[in-house]
Amino acid sequence: MAEKGTQIVKRGMAEMQKGGVIMDVINAEQAKIAEEAGATAVMALERVPSDIRKAGGVARMADPAIVEQVQNAVSIPVMAKARIGHIVEARVLEAMKVDYIDESEVLTPADDVYHIDKKAFTIPFVCGCRDLGEAARRIGEGAAMLRTKGEPGTGNIVEAVRHMRLVNSQVRKLVGMSSDEVMVYAKELGAPYDVLMEIKKAGRLPVVNFAAGGVATPSDAALMMELGADGVFVGSGIFKSENPAKFAKAIVEATTYYKDYARIAELSKGLGNPMKGIDMSVLTPAEHMQERGI
Amino acid sequence: MTVKIGVLALQGAVSEHVKALEKSGAQAVTVKHPAELSGLDGLVLPGGESTTMRRLMDRSGLFEAVKKFAETKAVFGTCAGLILMAKQIEGRKGPHLGLLDIDVKRNAFGSQVDSFQTTLDIKDVAENFDGIFIRAPYIKSVADNVQVLSTYEDHIVACRQGRFLACAFHPELAGDSRFHDYFVKIIENEKQ
Numbered sequence: 062m063a064e065k066g067t068q069i070v071k072r073g074m075a076e077m078q079k080g081g082v083i084m085d086v087i088n089a090e091q092a093k094i095a096e097e098a099g100a101t102a103v104m105a106l107e108r109v110p111s112d113i114r115k116a117g118g119v120a121r122m123a124d125p126a127i128v129e130q131v132q133n134a135v136s137i138p139v140m141a142k143a144r145i146g147h148i149v150e151a152r153v154l155e156a157m158k159v160d161y162i163d164e165s166e167v168l169t170p171a172d173d174v175y176h177i178d179k180k181a182f183t184i185p186f187v188c189g190c191r192d193l194g195e196a197a198r199r200i201g202e203g204a205a206m207l208r209t210k211g212e213p214g215t216g217n218i219v220e221a222v223r224h225m226r227l228v229n230s231q232v233r234k235l236v237g238m239s240s241d242e243v244m245v246y247a248k249e250l251g252a253p254y255d256v257l258m259e260i261k262k263a264g265r266l267p268v269v270n271f272a273a274g275g276v277a278t279p280s281d282a283a284l285m286m287e288l289g290a291d292g293v294f295v296g297s298g299i300f301k302s303e304n305p306a307k308f309a310k311a312i313v314e315a316t317t318y319y320k321d322y323a324r325i326a327e328l329s330k331g332l333g334n335p336m337k338g339i340d341m342s343v344l345t346p347a348e349h350m351q352e353r354g355i
Numbered sequence: 356m357t358v359k360i361g362v363l364a365l366q367g368a369v370s371e372h373v374k375a376l377e378k379s380g381a382q383a384v385t386v387k388h389p390a391e392l393s394g395l396d397g398l399v400l401p402g403g404e405s406t407t408m409r410r411l412m413d414r415s416g417l418f419e420a421v422k423k424f425a426e427t428k429a430v431f432g433t434c435a436g437l438i439l440m441a442k443q444i445e446g447r448k449g450p451h452l453g454l455l456d457i458d459v460k461r462n463a464f465g466s467q468v469d470s471f472q473t474t475l476d477i478k479d480v481a482e483n484f485d486g487i488f489i490r491a492p493y494i495k496s497v498a499d500n501v502q503v504l505s506t507y508e509d510h511i512v513a514c515r516q517g518r519f520l521a522c523a524f525h526p527e528l529a530g531d532s533r534f535h536d537y538f539v540k541i542i543e544n545e546k547q
Contacts, residue, residue: 063473063507064471065471073368074470076367079369081367099410101404158467159467161467314414318387
């Protein structure tokens with residue numbers, strides 16, 4: 062008998078994305094450019110994060126017509142974003158048979174307390190995290206994939222670096238603890254004890270953890286891989302750059318060959334301007350998307 | 356005599372294959388560059404995205420190198436790897452590596468919400484094997500010289516043609532190395 066939506070089927074789908082680049086796209090044409098460049102999946106959106114930032118107001122799930130257009134354009138997996146806690150947006154995307162849902166802080170949260178109970182769904186979810194507490198809470202809710210939150214739409218890698226380093230150092234700390242110390246650590250992190258014990262036993266997170274939120278250049282992507290990311294999400298970085306097709310290809314190659322520095326030098330030549338970035342100091346606290354849904 | 360098997364490491368479930376091969380008693384290494392194929396007895400093409408792997412193979416010279424490697428050596432493809440090995444792919448002009456005389460359909464069971472897990476019997480390999488199908492392809496038909504190893508609801512999901520082995524599901528995720536044991540045995544027999 063076949064069983065759908067099992068934990069291994071949900072987590073396994075993310076395993077297949079490892080070492081790959083998932084690109085934000087807003088129409089069929091961009092989706093095709095991403096697929097041609099070697100993206101392992103695309104994220105169908107109405108606006109890329111930097112435009113969401115500019116537009117202000119309430120950012121919601123994309124128009125299903127855009128999602129459908131992207132689904133029809135490519136054979137690689139299509140992901141889409143639902144607002145944090147918006148059970149119905151997630152059910153709508155599941156009914157549309159997208160391949161993965163990002164319960165994302167890039168959109169305006171629908172629920173400022175609770176995330177979606179992701180175990181109740183057949184479709185797998187990816188969620189953002191800044192530290193092991195957030196990572197473990199999202200896994201506890203049923204997330205089958207994680208990513209750093211970074212600071213979306215800034216083209217500034219500093220927050221993604223901070224989040225990746227923190228999660229990995231906290232995992233190392235947990236693994237080195239004796240079992241009787243874990244309950245207090247769970248209390249400190251606000252993390253479910255059982256998830257921490259599972260991580261401790263395995264010596265690693267039980268799901269893949271991608272980098273996201275600020276990747277703007279091939280070197281940024283390679284840096285995140287160096288720091289232990291399983292793969293990379295690129296939001297505004299590609300289609301806000303001067304030459305998206307070339308940029309997309311370069312980021313894919315830099316992610317696979319992240320330790321091959323001569324190659325990264327070669328493929329970074331003459332790429333044109335990357336997206337214009339934003340320094341963290343100019344963002345007001347209210348503009349920090351990473352503070353949403355913690 | 357330990358056999359040395361490479362895992363194409365451009366993208367996808369690479370570490371899982373390395374682990375399973377080591378459990379099967381093989382020495383496993385990752386392959387990102389053509390030169391890393393030398394000295395290998397066999398190669399695994401892992402699960403992942405076939406289009407991504409193909410793009411990266413083209414850009415690294417691995418496409419021609421793997422084709423040449425396969426002229427004399429054993430290859431095992433899982434899911435995306437199966438697609439790379441097929442001679443015919445529905446909806447696509449021409450094959451990738453074109454090693455197996457089979458006709459495959461990509462994403463044949465539907466999107467991720469239709470992905471599933473089931474128990475399979477695999478001829479000569481294992482009974483009660485945990486078959487994990489993720490946006491999986493299936494094999495629509497095989498030539499006479501291809502041996503069907505397993506089917507699911509009348510669709511062919513595993514096959515062997517001489518030293519080439521392929522399946523539509525992910526044995527690397529199953530935590531069960533019996534399929535990898537079988538591949539190692541194929542290589543050992545080839546070497547004798």
